[in-house]
Amino acid sequence: MRRRLAALGLQLLLLAGAAVTLAPLLWMLSLSLMPAGEATALPPRLLPSAPTLEHYRALVTRLHLARAFANSALLAASVTAASLLLNALAGYAFARLPFAGRDRLFRLLLATLVVPGQVGMLPLFLILKELGLVNSYLGVIVPGLASVFGIYLIRQYCLAIPQSVLDAARVDGAGELRIWWSIALPLCRPILVTLAIFTFLGTWNDFLWPLIVLSDEDLHTLPVALANLLGEHAQDVELMMAGSVLTVLPVIALFVAFQRAYIEGILAGSVRG
Numbered sequence: 001m002r003r004r005l006a007a008l009g010l011q012l013l014l015l016a017g018a019a020v021t022l023a024p025l026l027w028m029l030s031l032s033l034m035p036a037g038e039a040t041a042l043p044p045r046l047l048p049s050a051p052t053l054e055h056y057r058a059l060v061t062r063l064h065l066a067r068a069f070a071n072s073a074l075l076a077a078s079v080t081a082a083s084l085l086l087n088a089l090a091g092y093a094f095a096r097l098p099f100a101g102r103d104r105l106f107r108l109l110l111a112t113l114v115v116p117g118q119v120g121m122l123p124l125f126l127i128l129k130e131l132g133l134v135n136s137y138l139g140v141i142v143p144g145l146a147s148v149f150g151i152y153l154i155r156q157y158c159l160a161i162p163q164s165v166l167d168a169a170r171v172d173g174a175g176e177l178r179i180w181w182s183i184a185l186p187l188c189r190p191i192l193v194t195l196a197i198f199t200f201l202g203t204w205n206d207f208l209w210p211l212i213v214l215s216d217e218d219l220h221t222l223p224v225a226l227a228n229l230l231g232e233h234a235q236d237v238e239l240m241m242a243g244s245v246l247t248v249l250p251v252i253a254l255f256v257a258f259q260r261a262y263i264e265g266i267l268a269g270s271v272r273g
Contacts, residue, residue, distance in 0.1 A: 025248065032056070032242035039237040055242035067218060068225035069246060075137060075210075075221060076203040079144040083199045084192055086146040091154025092184050096166060097176065106155070109148045118208075125212060139213040140221075144203060150195050157191040158184060193261035201251055222247050 027046075031039045032055055034048040059065040093099075094106050124143055125134070133139040161184060169179045185192070207223040214220055220228070226243045 025252075028241050028244055028248075031238055032245045034238050036236070036238060039241070055236075055239045056246070058239060059243055059246065063229065065222070065225055065229075065243065065246065068220050068222045071137075071219060072204055072222040073250070075140050076200050078137070078141050079203045080196050080199045082141065082145050083147065083150060084196055087150035087195065088154055088185060088188065088192065089180065090146060090151045092158050092180050094151065095155045095158035096161070096163075096184075109151065113148055121209070121212065128213065134213055135215050135219065136213075137219065140203075140210055143209070144199070147199075150199065153191055153195055154188060157188050161187055190261050193258050197254060197258060200254060204251060205247075 030047055033051040033053070034045070035050055035052055036054075038045060038049065094102060128134050128139050128142070133142060165183060166179055169183055174182070205223060206221070207227065210221045211224050211227075214224070217225075217228075222243075226240070226247065229243060230240060
């Protein structure tokens with residue numbers, strides 16, 4: 001009986017936590033569907049009196065936010081794909097390929113994690129300017145091609161791959177790239193999905209770096225475009241909430257689609273760490 005009561009209490013606690021987490025999202029969705037001016041009415045309304053999609057239509061047609069949405073999708077997908085490829089190669093190399101100075105170099109990479117990203121923005125901007133990549137998609141993509149966190153994550157996972165499996169493949173004549181592609185990558189699928197979600201979310205929600213690099217409004221990502229709208233339509237709460245829903249919706253859809261593999265990767269990474 002005590003165990004059942006404890007389990008029931010835990011479930012109620014989890015449900016309460018889920019409700020507290022979902023409440024702001026549901027409130028944001030409700031506000032985005034309200035007619036103009038209803039969000040600031042007193043007393044506040046929980047549900048729209050007459051649900052409308054007018055604010056979403058205004059974002060796409062009048063304010064041309066569809067272009068910013070496409071820009072964010074393109075950049076997030078490109079950075080995620082390139083980051084997975086390069087991080088997987090580097091992580092496998094640090095885990096399974098012996099070379100001079102490997103451990104020292106890896107420790108040096110880990111040391112850079114304590115340096116805030118904002119510290120390197122100015123020199124990174126100057127380098128991209130010299131390369132002619134400012135105000136272009138490549139200016140956003142190139143800095144995200146690889147990350148120390150991604151390399152560390154995949155390296156720790158690759159360390160759990162049995163060495164006997166890799167040695168057997170080498171005896172059969174497989175090269176290192178073939179071993180990486182045919183053996184390491186399939187075994188690392190859970191952590192790759194986890195890293196893909198982290199990278200996509202980070203790129204999709206990134207505001208500061210695209211704001212610095214992209215000066216052309218046609219290249220602006222969704223967070224930057226929404227920030228510009230805030231200055232012009234600060235009083236239009238429903239419109240801003242509709243833009244926020246458009247920003248959050250792909251993120252939620254991505255997490256729901258890959259939830260199982262994401263949780264599997266997190267749990268496996270914690271065990272291996």
